[in-house]
Amino acid sequence: MQPGQPSFTALRAAAHRAQHQTLDGGSIFADPVAGRILGQTPESVFGEAGDSPSRRGMRLLIAARSRIAEDVLAAAYARGVRQYVLLGAGLDTFACRNPRPDLTVFEVDHPATQAWKRERLHAAGLAPKVTFAPTDFERETLAEGLARAGFDADAPAVFAWLGVVPYLTRDAVLATFAFIAAIPGAEVVFDHGEPRSAYPPDQQVAAEARLAAMRRLGEPWITFFTPAEIAAELTALGFSEVEDFGPAVLGPRFLGTPPREGPGPHVVRAKV
Numbered sequence: 001m002q003p004g005q006p007s008f009t010a011l012r013a014a015a016h017r018a019q020h021q022t023l024d025g026g027s028i029f030a031d032p033v034a035g036r037i038l039g040q041t042p043e044s045v046f047g048e049a050g051d052s053p054s055r056r057g058m059r060l061l062i063a064a065r066s067r068i069a070e071d072v073l074a075a076a077y078a079r080g081v082r083q084y085v086l087l088g089a090g091l092d093t094f095a096c097r098n099p100r101p102d103l104t105v106f107e108v109d110h111p112a113t114q115a116w117k118r119e120r121l122h123a124a125g126l127a128p129k130v131t132f133a134p135t136d137f138e139r140e141t142l143a144e145g146l147a148r149a150g151f152d153a154d155a156p157a158v159f160a161w162l163g164v165v166p167y168l169t170r171d172a173v174l175a176t177f178a179f180i181a182a183i184p185g186a187e188v189v190f191d192h193g194e195p196r197s198a199y200p201p202d203q204q205v206a207a208e209a210r211l212a213a214m215r216r217l218g219e220p221w222i223t224f225f226t227p228a229e230i231a232a233e234l235t236a237l238g239f240s241e242v243e244d245f246g247p248a249v250l251g252p253r254f255l256g257t258p259p260r261e262g263p264g265p266h267v268v269r270a271k272v
């Protein structure tokens with residue numbers, strides 16, 4: 001992120017969700033507030049109209065990860081979980097759509113992004129019931145940020161950490177997982193990419209082009225895990241269930257494409 005500036009990739013992720021409603025009919029993830037919170041057209045965010053295969057792929061992945069997180073939340077709520085924590089929330093609109101009045105929603109985000117989100121909510125006439133916990137993951141711990149906000153670390157919670165892990169240092173990522181792992185009954189949904197070295201030679205150029213594009217946006221991807229690495233890290237921290245939605249699962253289940261072997265994006269659900 002640029003010092004003092006809200007996250008530009010948060011704006012782009014929100015534009016993808018808004019466009020998923022208009023171009024795909026919200027087929028994977030229905031979010032009637034996605035366009036309203038954006039406050040501009042998705043086309044103006046992307047700087048061009050139209051669609052492309054790579055834009056569509058990213059859009060459907062962003063829709064799928066939100067869908068997985070909210071499905072996990074619904075199942076956890078049915079078991080009695082009453083805390084939902086959005087880490088690096090960006091312009092996520094769950095709090096505006098929350099149908100469960102006894103579910104406490106926390107939004108943790110970089111202070112600059114969160115201040116901008118609050119302006120966006122106000123400008124759009126949206127007043128969700130949500131507890132904001134401004135926290136820079138690189139400067140303080142999630143424990144500190146959430147404690148200030150009244151989070152109950154002795155009660156179970158679902159954490160959604162969507163589109164954030166690649167932007168953080170490995171130390172900050174693992175410290176956050178360690179905090180979640182210490183909460184009885186906690187569950188987390190997050191996504192991650194694989195290191196460039198995991199890609200076969202014929203996909204290296206495309207993998208490097210994706211990294212270069214993020215560097216140009218000023219929010220480089222710096223942390224990657226192979227599926228085996230992240231499963232080992234989570235298990236060592238005390239997570240007992242680790243479910244990987246990798247390219248073999250995401251394609252057929254959400255994207256309308258055949259299962260794909262090999263490296264790619266992953267959405268992971270892990271439960272203590």
Ligand SMILES: C[S@@+](CC[C@H](N)C(=O)[O-])C[C@H]1O[C@@H](n2cnc3c(N)ncnc32)[C@H](O)[C@@H]1O
Pocket residue numbers: 001006007009010013014087088089090091092108109110111113114135136137138161162163164167168
């Ligand atoms: C790609 S956006 C994803 C936003 C949202 N989760 C979504 O799916 O639309 C990345 C998010 O990570 C947050 N972020 C990046 N670095 C951070 C840090 N050091 N501390 C806290 N949040 C950070 C940004 O503020 C932004 O909200």
